[in-house]
Amino acid sequence: MRTDERDERLGAVLDGAVTTIRPNLPDPGRVMRRGARRRIGVVCASIATASVFLGAAGLAATQLGKDAGREPATADREAFMSPDFPWTMPVPDGWRAFATHTVGGPLDRADDLRTILVTDSAADLRGVQFVASSLPPDVADSDVIVLVDPFAGSGSSQPTRLVLGAGRKDTANAGWTWRDGMVCGATGCVRVYLWHGPDTSEEVLDEAMRVAQGVRLTETRPDPAAVAPRIAFVDLGRGVSLEYPSGWTLAEESLTPILTDPREILSIGTFPLRPGGAAPTDAYLPGHAIADIGPGDVLLTVQEDRAPRSSSYEDRPPRFGPDAGCGADDRACVDGISLRIEALRAWWIPFRDPVSGRAFYAFVAMGEDAYRDPARSSAVWRILDSMEFDVARQPVDLPPPTRDDYRTEFVSDERGYRFWPRSGQAEEGVAYRFEVPHCGLDWLVDFDGSFWDGRAIVFGNGWVPADEIPDGDIGTIVLTGPNGARYESTDGTWTLLSRVDGPIVRQPCD
Amino acid sequence: MVADRDGFERFFRARYGQIVRACTLVTLDPAAAEEIAAEAFSRLWPRWHQMHDDDHAGGYLYTTAMRLSSKRLRRSRREVVGSVTERPAGRDDASAALDRQEVFAALALISLRQRQAVALRDWAGFETDDVAEMLGLKPSTVRVHLMRGREALRERLAVKENDR
Numbered sequence: 001m002r003t004d005e006r007d008e009r010l011g012a013v014l015d016g017a018v019t020t021i022r023p024n025l026p027d028p029g030r031v032m033r034r035g036a037r038r039r040i041g042v043v044c045a046s047i048a049t050a051s052v053f054l055g056a057a058g059l060a061a062t063q064l065g066k067d068a069g070r071e072p073a074t075a076d077r078e079a080f081m082s083p084d085f086p087w088t089m090p091v092p093d094g095w096r097a098f099a100t101h102t103v104g105g106p107l108d109r110a111d112d113l114r115t116i117l118v119t120d121s122a123a124d125l126r127g128v129q130f131v132a133s134s135l136p137p138d139v140a141d142s143d144v145i146v147l148v149d150p151f152a153g154s155g156s157s158q159p160t161r162l163v164l165g166a167g168r169k170d171t172a173n174a175g176w177t178w179r180d181g182m183v184c185g186a187t188g189c190v191r192v193y194l195w196h197g198p199d200t201s202e203e204v205l206d207e208a209m210r211v212a213q214g215v216r217l218t219e220t221r222p223d224p225a226a227v228a229p230r231i232a233f234v235d236l237g238r239g240v241s242l243e244y245p246s247g248w249t250l251a252e253e254s255l256t257p258i259l260t261d262p263r264e265i266l267s268i269g270t271f272p273l274r275p276g277g278a279a280p281t282d283a284y285l286p287g288h289a290i291a292d293i294g295p296g297d298v299l300l301t302v303q304e305d306r307a308p309r310s311s312s313y314e315d316r317p318p319r320f321g322p323d324a325g326c327g328a329d330d331r332a333c334v335d336g337i338s339l340r341i342e343a344l345r346a347w348w349i350p351f352r353d354p355v356s357g358r359a360f361y362a363f364v365a366m367g368e369d370a371y372r373d374p375a376r377s378s379a380v381w382r383i384l385d386s387m388e389f390d391v392a393r394q395p396v397d398l399p400p401p402t403r404d405d406y407r408t409e410f411v412s413d414e415r416g417y418r419f420w421p422r423s424g425q426a427e428e429g430v431a432y433r434f435e436v437p438h439c440g441l442d443w444l445v446d447f448d449g450s451f452w453d454g455r456a457i458v459f460g461n462g463w464v465p466a467d468e469i470p471d472g473d474i475g476t477i478v479l480t481g482p483n484g485a486r487y488e489s490t491d492g493t494w495t496l497l498s499r500v501d502g503p504i505v506r507q508p509c510d
Numbered sequence: 511m512v513a514d515r516d517g518f519e520r521f522f523r524a525r526y527g528q529i530v531r532a533c534t535l536v537t538l539d540p541a542a543a544e545e546i547a548a549e550a551f552s553r554l555w556p557r558w559h560q561m562h563d564d565d566h567a568g569g570y571l572y573t574t575a576m577r578l579s580s581k582r583l584r585r586s587r588r589e590v591v592g593s594v595t596e597r598p599a600g601r602d603d604a605s606a607a608l609d610r611q612e613v614f615a616a617l618a619l620i621s622l623r624q625r626q627a628v629a630l631r632d633w634a635g636f637e638t639d640d641v642a643e644m645l646g647l648k649p650s651t652v653r654v655h656l657m658r659g660r661e662a663l664r665e666r667l668a669v670k671e672n673d674r
Contacts, residue, residue: 004638004653007660010669011632017613018531018633023544025526028519031548032555314560327559438654470580470623472651490646493581 087115087148087183087190090214092207095119096331117146117211119204130193135173141197144208148215151182151189160184162192162213170195185217239356239390240265240302244383249273255286255301262303262361268383269299270370285363293344295367298380302387305350305359306476306488313352313359320362320384325349336364336371345371356389395433395476398447399424406446409503416507421446426479434477434487441487442467444506445497448479451504452497454487464493518558521567522551528634529575535629536579536622538614546582550575572634573644576626583622616666624659627652632660 096118116125119142128135130147139145162181170176175198183190194212196205244250251267255275267273267286271294277287286301293299305313317324325347326333336345346365353360362384370376407420426432426448437443442465445452454466466487469475475489483499526547533543553574554567561567617625623645630641631652638656642649663669 006635007628007632010628010660010663010667011635013613013663013667013669014535014629014633017610018534020610021527021531021534021540023527023530023540023547025523026544026548028522031522031552032515032518330559435648435651438651471621472623472647472655474646474648 088216089115089117089148090211091117092211115148119143130195132172135176139197141175141199142201142204144194144196144200144204146208146211147193147195149191149193151191159186159217162215164192164194164212181212183215183217188217190215190217239358241388242266242383243386244268245379251275255289256284256303259284259303262305264301264303267299267301269293269297271297273299284361290341290344290365293365293367295369296373296376298366298370298376299364300380300383301363303361303363305361313350315354316351320349320381322347325351341365343368353389358389395431398432398434399426402449411505415505418503418505419444419451420503421449421451423447423449425449428479428481431476431478434475436469436471436473436475438471440467440471441469441495444504447477447485451500452485453500454495454497464495466495466497469493469495518555521564525568525571526551529571532572532629532634533575533579535617535633536576536625537583538618542582546575546578549578569640569644572630572636576630576644579626580622613667616663619666620659620662621655623647624655624662627655628659628663631656
């Protein structure tokens, strides 16, 4: 039979050995909680339903000065504040409220951060163009959607109240109707849309009207740091460039020195950044820096996953925001409370840069004051937007060998053959794609014109002896100095190699 | 696929035993396999909303489980050897346990990669290219592992090749 064919007889024998195994099924809830704790970026929407409103309500309450210092989870249940823009509104029980970027359309610009409130539908409305595209099928004709979009304008010294215009037909959704109006405050204006289906009851419409009428602009002023001159920063070694506001601090060293994969490539914050420290919830996080975040501070750490699986990442969004990396219903994630870091709002955003093909995690954390300050909080998302990643850091093919075959010389039956290296010259610091020979990394590693020995013992996170790197693994090898190299496997483990001058004697690998 | 708890629970109940059995063939340790399977599912959950369908989620799950199995074995190789002679703890009948010991003893004689390749291709039925992607190897490398692993197992377990 061909190797590609499945050996069904062998499969049946294997099945006979394990088919009687009846594992105890763990509690799925426990598994999910464990997952949520471990990979902190995404949390189940259904368990977040209550906390998001509580959290957002507390935020709005403190924003309005009614409840300063109170934890978000214990305040007014009937208010929601957009995480990125300064407005609040009441949220009836059972309604969903979330913030998302607009996709652009006849009545809205692309990339504005809007708030959407909807009656109890579970539909994902994030990609919907207002009155220009069909609504998802799980939006019922009895539902109501309230949209709040930022509107270019200088605002008003006296807050204005909403006056909705006459109802208009939605040509893209049969039977649906929309009305709109403007609300202004000291910080600007927002346009409020009330959009409902043909079967919406009067009672629900009244409720929606109460929501729309309850939209208020807050009095937060822009942070001067956010509009200050921006500084361009380029790190050729890590293949990343970005712009950030003056007054922010760029870390001069990794805040997570124990991490090897993912590896931190950049950290920036509004306060002095201390490296190291025990992470509050996840070993990937910079413990000291998180501990130092004050109420008005913001921290951004970007880590690169050096062995990403294509299925694990989505392409970076056109614009980063609190909803980036969150599930459709994951309001706790959008609100930055799913990571459960005390007194902080935080987001863990996996993404792939489609230009370079590299995969990253962005960790964003901020204090409550910074979160409530739209200019302050949006500055960090704009830093992420400005980041560009260089393809040069991707593994490249090895330089071509200097000859087709190894030059060999028989030594003896006991000792084997003398081999001469044939590999081409490598460049220090460049990651080369490298396949471990089928006799292992401790047999005959030919790299940069030399053979390499893997007997070094290193005490480091992720280090394994060379003979434990699996045969056939396709990882990366980097020349780290004149006589040192580092091999990193696909599973994140690594080992160090030392250069061996001249030929070596080995038994052939069979 | 939306990030719904019910959907994940359904998938979890349907696939958990399958992942445990696959990991058992690789680690030769049912208890360790249960831990690995639970860990793999816990890693799947935060990404559940990104999964297109059950096949996509299954692929992620197998990939994660194989990776965790490799890590576990690499860190504690002695556990594998020790578990070969252990009798599975009383959840199935004695004859099955005996057969299992024979199969496990044969599996213990081939490499980790060979066990993974055989388990994914011949037991789970994935295509070679899919197995290669799950293991982070080239398809040609997987074929080599398959060929060597199968040869050793057939000899040890007296299994004939497929007639085809």
